[in-house]
Each structure stands twice: as C-alpha cells, then as structure tokens.
Amino acid sequence: MKSGQKDQNQAQKRILALTDHDLLAMLKAPAHEYTPFALDVAREELARRGGRETLEARISEQTVQQEAAAEKARLAISKGLCPRCEKSDIRRHSGCATPLVLAIAWIGFSVALPLLMPHPGAVGIAFLAFVYGTCGVLVLITATSALFGRHKCRACGHKWR
C-alpha cells in the first residue's frame, strides 16, 4: 500500500467517525482547509446520514433534549434529590464543617498556648509543633474537601457537587 493511499484511508476513517455536528462544521469550513478527497468523503457521509437538513434537525433536537435533561437535573438538585435517579437517599457533602470547626478550635488553642507556656522546654516545643502541625492538616483537609467534596446518591452511586 502506498503511503498516500494509507493517509487517505486514515482520513476517511476519521471523517466517518465524526459526530453530526463536526461533520457539518467540516463542510461549512473554507474548502481549502481540506483535501478534495476528504471533502468528497464528507459529502458522501452527509448524504448517507440523510443530508444537511436531517442532520441539522437531529442536532437541534439533541440540544433541546440535553437542555431539558440539564434543567431536570438542576430541579432535582434544588429539591435535594439525586439528579440521575431522583431518589432522596443522599449522603450529603458536609460542607467540610467538622474539620473546619476542629481547625478553628486548634488555631485558637495554638494562639493561647504560647501565652500559657512562655518558656517552653523540649517537650513543650514538640507539643507546640504537634498542635501547629495538626492545625495545618485540618486546614488542608478543609480546603481539599471544599474543592473536591461531592454529594453521593446511596441508591445509584451517582456523585455530584
């Protein structure tokens, strides 16, 4: 097989695998962006899928369906339901309240500690390091949880923010 032939086969495979939307976009693009061969393949594929109007109708129908699904999911979430199966058996993301409360308590304690221990010995310094270390870890947990925390549906296992 010549390399030109191989390139054409690869281009053909790519074009046949395009979504309706991307196929239309390719045919709407300036003609010089594609080889005549690629455009021929794209036109044949467009005809095979039912022509431009059929594809445009199908795409707008899909868009409407996607928007309806997104709206339904938003509504479910606002009602406290799983956006996928609409059951209410949800493990809520706590909003990281527990580590936050602990972190604030530890920070308060660690601020007060040097006042209680003006001349800490080796044990005192180790204890201070432990308190500050714990503070750091709790703040880190809080931040991570705030960034990546998810609600989870107990019924279907779906996770969302």
Ligand SMILES: [Zn+2]
């Ligand atoms: Zn669910």
